[in-house]
Amino acid sequence: MDFLDSFSTLLSTSTGMYVCCQSKPPTSYQLVATEQQNPERFSKVKVYRFVDNENKICMAFCFKTGKHSVFPVITHSDEVDFKTLTSDEIAKGKVHKSFLFKPGEGSNSPFMSLKSVYKPDKYLCVDQNERSKVTLYSEDMPDFKIDDLCKHKELQRTNCQPLSRILxxxxxxxxxxxxxxxxxxxxxxxxxxxxxxxxxxxx
Structure with a gap:
């Protein structure tokens, strides 16, 4: 897995909310979609892009929560888990595929689905019945928009640009x-x- 680049952005939903990471007592976190008056301050996310062995782009999402940089990860659980990585580990591409997501097949421009690389049959979704918690679902639903898509157009398509074209x-x-x-x-x-x-x- 090769590190490509990173950029700060907002992760919004098809219902006009913004995804943020909140502390969950005693020592965990949760992703929720909330209405924000100042999303640039409270909901900013850093997107790290990597190139896999098939020259396709995958993404890891880093949320700043207090002094911690938190990444949502998909493990054997049916819930979204969270882990931390150092900047050096990220730059060296030392990222397990449980950290990574890529655009799914579902599309409702400018919204896309986000599929787990570790568990390809699982997608992030917003559970409207559980206080807009972002959880895992087996249906490919285009719920999310990365606001910097205009600057990173290769993410607009299901088939991302290969690394050779970017280079x-x-x-x-x-x-x-x-x-x-x-x-x-x-x-x-x-x-x-x-x-x-x-x-x-x-x-």
Whole structure:
């Protein structure tokens, strides 16, 4: 599992609420969908994106609760569990698939379903009968919207863009920003600095 990138956003529902993580005594947490007057302050979530062995994008959701960075995870239980990870563990891709979700087949643009990677037959859903608690369900229901979809368009489709396409776009944009004449048209005898210096010079 390779770490791709991360961004902060809001996770909203088809009923106009925002998903947040709340402390649940004595030492646990729960995901709930609530109405928020200031969602940017109370419901912000950090999305970490990874690329799996099939070059498909998966996501882990990190909620800040007090001093803790909490991730919802799917285990053998029928409930959503919670764990913490350090920044180093995340950046190194040391994330078990129980942390990961990906868009399901259900779609009701701009809303999508979120399928567990660890248990592909389970989806996150909002239980309206239990104080809007976010729980697990076996039905593929497009309940959620990641507000930064306009900036990360590959998440809008069920089949996410493969890593090769993302890398091609990144490489293309970098090539356009470099002036090749500064490094390519010089003799070897006069270029006595390292490749690292050359890259720095080109930038």
């Amino acid at each position: 091609d776009q990144t490489t293309s944009s970098r090539e356009k920003s470099v002036e090749p004449s500064k490094c390519s048209n010089r003799k070897g005898k006069r270029m006595k600095f390292s490749l690292k210096s050359c890259v720095s010079f080109c930038r």
